[in-house]
């Protein structure tokens with residue numbers, strides 16, 4: 001999937017608020033990459049997908065944790081919403 005296709009996927013799977021936040025983060029990441037001479041496409045990609053697992057249900061999170069043997073630390077056990085960052089890579093590989 002290219003960036004536009006990922007953007008379309010997120011538009012159809014995230015809440016509007018989360019989608020708009022993701023697009024805004026993509027744009028800001030691209031701006032910062034340009035200022036600091038980094039890869040703008042990689043930065044845009046990272047910004048766009050950074051929250052793609054944030055709206056997974058508890059059941060979906062448990063599925064990915066089990067399927068990919070994700071190590072859940074004590075802090076994440078107390079605050080499962082923190083797992084979205086770790087699960088993003090597993091979820092992203094399956095979806096994009």
Ligand SMILES: [Fe+2]
Pocket residue numbers: 021025050051
């Ligand atoms: Fe975010």
